[in-house]
Amino acid sequence: MPVRARRYELVVFDLDGTLVDSFDFFVQAHNRLAPKHRLRPIAPHEAAAWRHCPPREIMALVGLARWRLPWVARDFVRLMRDTGGGLRLFPGTDQALRHLHAQGLRLAVVSSNSTDNCRRLLGPELCQRMACIDGGASLFGKRTRLQRVLRRLHVPPHQAIYVGDQLTDADAARAAGLAFGAVSWGYGAPSALARAHPQWWFNAVEELSWLAGSGIPRDAAMLRG
Template identity: 25%
Template sequence: MVKQIIFDFDGTLVDSTEVLMSVFNELADKYKFNKITNADIETLRRMSNLERSRYVNFPLYKVPFIVAEFNLLYSQKIKNVNFFEGIKDVLDELNSLGYKITIISSNSEKNIRDFLNNNNVTIIDEVISSNNLFGKDKVIKKYLKNHSLNKSDVIYVGDEQRDVVACKRTGIKVIWVEWGYDSKEVVLEKEPDYVVSTPEQLLNFFKT
């Protein structure tokens, strides 16, 4: 029986596309990779992470070297990040139903906590940064161990293919939300356990 719900942050709880694009393009100026525009977003949604790195001419192995700078620039624009419509109500109702809610994200813990504080959200039990873009499975495994949780006690809610892959490696169920960054065709290749199209569907999943 599910006791705890782990959420991704960007693309799942919050719509930060414009902020992420702005930060990315600031770094593109400095590190000489290709900028992206709104016209590129739909194309990028249909790509794997490796294809995206080639598209913007920025190798994935360089990502760890700009994470700190990326997080700092993101923090300066945090007031432009907003919950997806209906998501805050979903979180409140899940809390009232007795679920514990955790966020595990590649974004920094500081950025996430600043956002939560700015939006008067106090019901999140824990915020954890995975630091490594592709190391979320290790963070989830550590979380389960630290809290003496069985795999069946937890479910993950995310929007990207890599969220599904991390959960498969960890052995926990994953709900993919259709309103996030990765396209359906990309994510379904990895076979998420459940798919929801709206926040209302997400809430109903936990009510039934």
């Protein structure tokens, strides 16, 4: 029997790896920037295995000190702006977002990508459905951006969820008092994200629409609480 499980007024999404299929671009951009920033390149056979590693471990493997992260992130954002014209939303993402919006949920994006890149990748129609798009967050600084979005939209933390694909997203959600929903198709592998004990699991893009609370099977694997 289906249950109604709508719990949230606001659904906040990460962008890269959650809404936008950009992992391959990330690996290519990293290797392009590696000589400039004296980083170790990512070999093709390593990319899939590194999805099981938390971001801090990946930074250590490539030789990226945390204090240098803003400069590398700036160049990554610039490369996406200049050469990322082929990037697309994961198939079905636009339909899921439209469904959530039509059901009365407020939608937002908090991303380490730039606001301009977020808007370009989402497109004008989906941007109109977003209550807030907050880009340019540090990889480890999304907590303050989430809190800023909550204040701007006057939503208490317990009525919001952050949907993302990395352990840093889970840490930011927990620190800001939001629930966390983990997607299985992003940068972080499900086995890595399991360490964060997400309240929600999404194994397919169309399952995002279940956040509206209609037609969720009682035994749905993605629903943890």
